[in-house]
Amino acid sequence: MRRMSALSPAPPLSGPAQERARRARLRLTDLRASRTLTVLAWIGAAVIVITMGSVGFQVIRGASEAIGRFGPLFAFHAAWIPNLNKLGGLSYLYGSLVTSLVSLVFATILGVSIGIFLALLAPRPVANVIGPLVEMLAAIPTVVLGLIGIIVISPFSAHTLEPLFHGVLGWTGLFGAPAQNGASLFTASLVLTIMVLPIISALSRDIFRTVPQELRDGAEALGATRWEMIRGVVLPTTVSGITGACVLGFARAMGEAIAVTQVVGNASLIHANLFFPGTTLASAIANQFESPQNSLTESALYYLALILLIVGVLTSIVSRRIISRGAKLT
Amino acid sequence: MSTVTPDPEFSLRPSGNLARRLLISRAAQGGAVIAAALAVVILLILIGFTVVHGIGALSWSFLTGNLPAATGQAGGIGPALLGTAELALIAGIISVTLGILTALFLTEFASPRVAAPVAATLDVLAGLPTIVAGVFVYGIVVAHFGESGIAAAIALSMVMTPLVARATLESLRRVPATWRDAAAALGVSHWRTVLTVILPGAASGITTAAILAVARGAGETAPLLFTSALYGNNVQLNPLHALPNLPLEIYTLIETGYPVSVQMAWGAAFLLMMTILLVNIVARIGLRRGERKRGL
Amino acid sequence: MSVSETTTDEFDDTLIAEPDRSAPARIRLSPGPTRRPTPEPAAPAITRQIVFDARGVWVDYGAKRALEDVTMTIERNLATALIGPSGCGKSTFLRCLNRMNDSIPGFSVGGELRYHGHDLYGPTANRVEVRRRIGMVFQKPNPFPKSIYDNVAWAPRNLGMKDGLDERVERALRGAALWDEVKDRLKQSALGLSGGQQQRLCIARAIAVEPDVVLLDEPASALDPIATASIEDLIHELKLRYTIVIVTHNMQQAMRVADRTAFFSLDENRTGALIEYADTKTLFSHPADSRTRDYITGQFG
Ligand SMILES: Nc1ncnc2c1ncn2[C@@H]1O[C@H](COP(=O)(O)OP(=O)(O)OP(=O)(O)O)[C@@H](O)[C@H]1O
Ligand SMILES: [Mg+2]
Numbered sequence A: 001m002r003r004m005s006a007l008s009p010a011p012p013l014s015g016p017a018q019e020r021a022r023r024a025r026l027r028l029t030d031l032r033a034s035r036t037l038t039v040l041a042w043i044g045a046a047v048i049v050i051t052m053g054s055v056g057f058q059v060i061r062g063a064s065e066a067i068g069r070f071g072p073l074f075a076f077h078a079a080w081i082p083n084l085n086k087l088g089g090l091s092y093l094y095g096s097l098v099t100s101l102v103s104l105v106f107a108t109i110l111g112v113s114i115g116i117f118l119a120l121l122a123p124r125p126v127a128n129v130i131g132p133l134v135e136m137l138a139a140i141p142t143v144v145l146g147l148i149g150i151i152v153i154s155p156f157s158a159h160t161l162e163p164l165f166h167g168v169l170g171w172t173g174l175f176g177a178p179a180q181n182g183a184s185l186f187t188a189s190l191v192l193t194i195m196v197l198p199i200i201s202a203l204s205r206d207i208f209r210t211v212p213q214e215l216r217d218g219a220e221a222l223g224a225t226r227w228e229m230i231r232g233v234v235l236p237t238t239v240s241g242i243t244g245a246c247v248l249g250f251a252r253a254m255g256e257a258i259a260v261t262q263v264v265g266n267a268s269l270i271h272a273n274l275f276f277p278g279t280t281l282a283s284a285i286a287n288q289f290e291s292p293q294n295s296l297t298e299s300a301l302y303y304l305a306l307i308l309l310i311v312g313v314l315t316s317i318v319s320r321r322i323i324s325r326g327a328k329l330t
Numbered sequence B: 001m002s003t004v005t006p007d008p009e010f011s012l013r014p015s016g017n018l019a020r021r022l023l024i025s026r027a028a029q030g031g032a033v034i035a036a037a038l039a040v041v042i043l044l045i046l047i048g049f050t051v052v053h054g055i056g057a058l059s060w061s062f063l064t065g066n067l068p069a070a071t072g073q074a075g076g077i078g079p080a081l082l083g084t085a086e087l088a089l090i091a092g093i094i095s096v097t098l099g100i101l102t103a104l105f106l107t108e109f110a111s112p113r114v115a116a117p118v119a120a121t122l123d124v125l126a127g128l129p130t131i132v133a134g135v136f137v138y139g140i141v142v143a144h145f146g147e148s149g150i151a152a153a154i155a156l157s158m159v160m161t162p163l164v165a166r167a168t169l170e171s172l173r174r175v176p177a178t179w180r181d182a183a184a185a186l187g188v189s190h191w192r193t194v195l196t197v198i199l200p201g202a203a204s205g206i207t208t209a210a211i212l213a214v215a216r217g218a219g220e221t222a223p224l225l226f227t228s229a230l231y232g233n234n235v236q237l238n239p240l241h242a243l244p245n246l247p248l249e250i251y252t253l254i255e256t257g258y259p260v261s262v263q264m265a266w267g268a269a270f271l272l273m274m275t276i277l278l279v280n281i282v283a284r285i286g287l288r289r290g291e292r293k294r295g296l
Numbered sequence C: 001m002s003v004s005e006t007t008t009d010e011f012d013d014t015l016i017a018e019p020d021r022s023a024p025a026r027i028r029l030s031p032g033p034t035r036r037p038t039p040e041p042a043a044p045a046i047t048r049q050i051v052f053d054a055r056g057v058w059v060d061y062g063a064k065r066a067l068e069d070v071t072m073t074i075e076r077n078l079a080t081a082l083i084g085p086s087g088c089g090k091s092t093f094l095r096c097l098n099r100m101n102d103s104i105p106g107f108s109v110g111g112e113l114r115y116h117g118h119d120l121y122g123p124t125a126n127r128v129e130v131r132r133r134i135g136m137v138f139q140k141p142n143p144f145p146k147s148i149y150d151n152v153a154w155a156p157r158n159l160g161m162k163d164g165l166d167e168r169v170e171r172a173l174r175g176a177a178l179w180d181e182v183k184d185r186l187k188q189s190a191l192g193l194s195g196g197q198q199q200r201l202c203i204a205r206a207i208a209v210e211p212d213v214v215l216l217d218e219p220a221s222a223l224d225p226i227a228t229a230s231i232e233d234l235i236h237e238l239k240l241r242y243t244i245v246i247v248t249h250n251m252q253q254a255m256r257v258a259d260r261t262a263f264f265s266l267d268e269n270r271t272g273a274l275i276e277y278a279d280t281k282t283l284f285s286h287p288a289d290s291r292t293r294d295y296i297t298g299q300f301g
Helices: A002-007 A016-076 A090-121 A124-139 A142-172 A185-209 A213-220 A226-255 A258-264 A281-288 A295-329 B018-057 B060-064 B078-109 B112-126 B130-145 B149-174 B177-185 B190-201 B203-219 B246-256 B259-293 C008-017 C090-097 C127-133 C148-158 C165-175 C195-207 C225-241 C251-257 C280-285 C290-296
Strands: C005-007 C047-061 C064-075 C079-083 C107-115 C134-137 C213-217 C243-247 C260-266 C272-279
Touching: A016 A090, A016 A295, A016 B078, A016 B112, A016 B130, A016 B149, A016 B190, A090 A124, A090 A185, A090 A226, A090 A258, A090 A281, A090 B018, A124 A185, A124 B018, A124 B203, A124 B259, A142 A185, A142 A258, A142 B018, A142 B203, A142 B246, A142 B259, A185 A226, A185 A258, A185 B018, A213 A226, A226 A281, A226 A295, A226 B018, A226 B130, A226 C148, A258 A281, A258 B246, A281 A295, A281 B130, A295 B112, A295 B130, B018 B259, B018 C127, B060 B078, B060 B259, B078 B112, B078 B149, B078 B190, B078 B203, B078 B246, B078 B259, B112 B149, B130 B149, B149 B203, B177 B190, B190 B203, B203 B259, B246 B259, C047 C090, C064 C090, C064 C243, C064 C260, C079 C090, C079 C225, C079 C251, C090 C107, C090 C134, C090 C213, C090 C243, C090 C272, C127 C134, C134 C195, C148 C165, C148 C195, C165 C195, C165 C225, C195 C213, C195 C225, C225 C243, C225 C251, C243 C251, C251 C280, C260 C280, C260 C290, C272 C280, C272 C290, C280 C290
Parallel strands: C064 C272, C079 C243, C079 C260, C134 C213, C213 C243
Antiparallel strands: C005 C047, C047 C064, C047 C107, C260 C272
């Protein structure tokens, strides 16, 4: 208001003409401000969309040489010999899938249990302390997790867990002799579990809390135990949401580069032994992208990034679908 | 008076298969408790190791000294501290601006038909592997202009923006519709309502989101790998050059494997982790307070 | 016949003769006035088993007292209605009868509440067993998002009643007067049923485990008049086999379905209390307490 009168040098006579002029100016300011804000918001959204679009464009363009040379079968060739221009992504894809799936299994079992505890068992004050503590795991910088992974988790994995698994399940071939320093697919899976766990536990807690109290009461009023109520009513009504949470956790595990690179051993091998070094898509990029041996290798690394990108986009679409479908049901 | 004698036909002790069912139920509940305890124990172990290994490295010269001049030498992390602060600041400004604008766009300005694809894009961006963000910025910025703090901040903000946008979106949606309606009923124009009613109403949520996003960005390594890795060993504040930073410094210190370097890595990890955890705790408590004050 | 048996005549006597029996160990506190429900007028001395025997029952939610000093008995194979203004603790009392309140933070109950002579809240009473014997149907129909069949079969399966499950489901659905409407679509989702059908499904679900008592908390309040009528008809059937306790806001409904009616109201401190408990006919035609009279003639509040 004060600004308005400052703009108008004329004394504030209260004639109808002045009033009309004042209103018109006000309307003009309103119009300008509203336009500015709208334009800014559109720009913000446009930047997001354009960025995402150019990520896709950039990665595809970078990968085009490798795509042209190897075609879609790139993902199914294991050899990675840059000198000979023999490049295939299978060993990376394999390592990514194995580490992500193993960590997903651990994180789902633990995370869903934690979600059950936080949403259905613990008194609110307890849940309000434990919940944020678990979420704190997600705040630990990945490079720090990698450091702890190298110095603490790797030896633990190689010298404590491996004999344990080997003793019981050695015949499966999944738990063979460990590498000396403990760098292995399994160690990477453990580190990933720590990263994925807070995602799954927080999401599943929130999902479990959406189950109406009336449904839970209805189950308990029929003489069901707590666990029967959870298994018979809560889990079936939330299964799609939990699946969505797992898909998000899987995506997180696939995309992690740093901590995995630190502990996975970075050997482009394909083998069943979880306690042996391996490699992943993201860690291949982290290790080699800085100084690729030749342009074809660089392009192949872009190709690996493209695979990661496709996995990321797909998982985000899938989890969105699943979660929104679940929301519709309840 | 005869009603006191309990009728055995209607005993309330566990009957039939109930004893077994209760056992299963208690075991399952016990499992859930153990899982939660395990997660907390893991957190404590992670913090514990970092504290035990890292606290010994801390000293004034460590905090302020230049980075080691050559691998395997002793040194400080002063330039990396400053660089990380600067990167977090620049990336924070970019991502908070973009995040808030995008959230406003989605809630206030876009028709549902336009909002849906933008929201989906935001989800995809949130799921973008951080290393791909690094590769992307390398391709469009670093390949042409070389490494720089700006390039690194752009890569970081690709990770941070979706976080800010989503949390802001959530806070905006929690602003009671009645406030908006009241403003509209008073004839207040839309943009004024947005700036004076809706944004302030969501302020505590947005602030928390911004702080958490900056904390997250400060700890990210992958986006910096190809954008701000070739830095010198002394203080560099010009964002047109590669900025020394803590995450990459930790990463390279560990890779060298020299005991003195690993010791430094622990010290730096301790600082980085503690700062981020503290910021997280404070921001969350602040958020809860703010919400309670407004009765949300 | 077991010893937990009395006549309605004795009911008054016990109240007057032994108002303050030495408190069992689990009475935590017995504050408040020793107000007693109005002695009820003499009823024909029919011998009936006492299912619930409440003496001086009170309930707190945190620091707030919700219900004060309820003393009443509920008898077998009768339908007992709980009526009263909103917030007077009808649901609270009903939910005490099968311990549905236990998991509410801050909830505490005192006084003595016996079920066939067993202390409902005693150390030997198991909550799950309590609910298996005392089923409950809620105000809002709450079928599980499962098939109609599985809604009914779920609890029997838990209990290990796997033999003749199909017959059991059919019996429960017939018992809830729902069989003819759903027999061709047992495998379809229960969420596709109408509100009234859903509520009858919930009743079928409750009786599938052959409970002793069925508690109903305003079971028809979310339903249209036709669905309400079918639920009321059903209650007449159900009380032949089960003991029914029903909370209702609708006094006509209480008159139509209940043999006995308890009127709860709020006292000076806005704490719920039992004001009057009598045969339904008596309560509505000759209320002994002025507050009951005001309420049933619509002069309440
Ligand atoms: N879970 C709860 N936590 C705290 N207070 C409660 C809770 N449930 C009920 N109350 C309080 O206890 C009192 C009695 O509530 P109750 O639901 O038993 O009343 P009601 O007679 O069933 O009312 P209505 O007819 O509206 O259903 C009320 O003052 C209510 O606010
Ligand atoms: Mg009620």
